[in-house]
Amino acid sequence: MGSLVPxxxxxxxxxxIAIVAVGVLLAMDRPPICECGYVKLWHGKxxxxxxxxHIADWYTPSHIIHGMVFYALGWWALVRRGWGGKNAPRWGLALAVVLEAGWEVLENTEIVINRFRSVTANYGYSGDSVLNSAADIGWMAFGFWLxxxxxxxxxxxxxxxxxIVAGLVVRDNLTLNVIMLIFPIEAIAEWQAAGGVQ
Structure with missing residues (x-):
């Protein structure tokens, strides 16, 4: 088998797995939808x-890229390296969903929310709605499919x-988020603030 066809x-x-993640997030008292009381397809600030x-925002490309990265890692581990045996590649999507769902739950803990607020461009971040987290898992699956x-x-x-587009428009993207979460760089924080990230 040459690919991760589920x-x-x-x-x-x-x-x-996605439904279980939604249940966990609801049990964590995350709001089901935006507390504004409505759902938007796109929110650009x-x-x-x-x-x-909401369903999509400037971080949606990051979740699509997660799917692409998880596909590459799964292909390397399950196809190229042959870990798990000959039937393992069909489970690549499920493994990707486990990783994304796990991140969505972790991302909505107080410690990670506070970390986002303190070191990234998201100084107003209050965590995701359950709808947004579920959509993020879906966007990741879309990236995996691509x-x-x-x-x-x-x-x-x-x-x-x-x-590039997210970086130019809102001065934030997956790469910058990872850098700032793990090893904050003052110059990046200043550049993001100077752009009036909204």
Whole structure:
């Protein structure tokens, strides 16, 4: 098997994992939808109460890229290295959903919310709505599907385009978020603040 094509069971397990994550987030008292009381397809401001509350926002490209990265890691581990045996590649999507769902739960803990507020461009971040977290898992699955279907060069190009556009428009993206969460750099924080990130 040369790719991570999921079978029906793997897709069903992936959906179940996403549903469990939604249940955990609800049990954590995350708001089901934006506390504003409505749902938007797109919310374009990153430093207001609607950020990470709706279906898509400037962090959606990051979640799509997660799917691309998880596909690459899964391909390397399950196909190239052969870990898990000959049937393991079909479970690549389920493993990706576990990783994304785990991140969504971790991201909505007080310690991570406070870390985002203190070191990233998201000084007003209050965590995600459950709708947004569920959508983020879906966007990751979309990125995984793109990586499954598209040539590697196109996938890498799309990931770079997403990073560049988000970086130019809101001065934040997956790369900057990871850097600032793990090893904050004052120059990046100053550059983001100078751009009046909204």
């Amino acid at each position: 079978d029906r069971r793997a897709v069903i397990v992936s959906v179940i 990153i430093n207001d109460a609607g950020n990470s509350q 990586a499954l279907r598209l040539p590697v060069r196109v996938t890498v190009g799309l990931a770079l385009l997403g990073e």
